[in-house]
Amino acid sequence: MVRGPFYDKNGLKKGAWTPEEDDKLRSFIHRHGHSNWCKLPRLAGLSRCGKSCRLRWVNYLQPGVKRGNFTKEEEDLIFKLHEEAGNKWSMIAKNLSGRTDNEIKNHWHTHLKKHEKKIPKTSQRKAKKIKESESDSLRASCSPNQSLESSPLTTELSSSKLSSLSCDNSTVTGTNWTEEDSLSSLETSQNSFENIHLKKYSKKTLKTESLHANDPFHHILESSPLSPEVSFAKFSSLGSDHSSIPGITWIEEDVLASFETFDAAFGDFWTEPFVADNMHIPDEFPISSYISYYDDGTDLFDQVMQEFPKN
């Protein structure tokens, strides 16, 4: 299902990630954060480009990332948000805690998109109207704040604002949109969508869930007492706010100093070849300790998860 591993002309590894690479990346980020994706693969001993590491972390390794099938509620929300904002996957992802933009995008293309075709082109109609009203409001030099805030494409939009868009017809100038329109199209779409995909899901879901049941890391996440929002927010700050993790003494200066040292030793990061695995990791980055973490399963990460609600 994934590209097989291969090396590009610069010696950078591409394709599927191995469990060992995942461990290296996860361990490194747990210990040092990800303040600089460019330098991270070198320091972590990975022959990947920084972008690849970031993608892997954000989409699969980051704590709080939900795997498995989408719930009906999630799909409803995706439909709704996509109707409002179009292919703004990252923005949609912000409103679906635990889901990544990539996953939502894939799910849309494989499951939801074909269904959208059956819906009267409401999304296109509406998107067009929104676009028009957006440019109208920009042209009409009204209050800058006002025009910006009413834009459905503003990434800073809160979910409440977004959901209010479908109810607030006044934001779409010149349309006779009613909430019933929006809801009924959603309902119709859900029904036929479910009929189409239920069979496929039932098989796949079983497989996926049984896989996750055997995955200790996933298990930890699923059983986390934290709400997804909280865990997301907390963990996304791992890279920059080390001090928030009890039991870990983060020495920012050490990390930065080492980055600088490495910076001097290496040139352009994104494309430059890198010889992994044999490289020397300075003492400031005692990667070996991650082994103990993975050995006893619930060590560091579990500890962190338990500590959070107390703070």
Added chain:
DNA sequence: AAATCTTACAACCGCCCTCTT
């Protein structure tokens, strides 16, 4: 059982935006 087609999704690519110098 084999060949072919379809589906699902992990991963890559390239563009764009923001920040720093």
Added chain:
DNA sequence: GAAGAGGGCGGTTGTAAGATT
């Protein structure tokens, strides 16, 4: 203000697995 680097985002691809013929 210009240039460059880093990071984020959306579109697309490659391929394993499942379904169908």
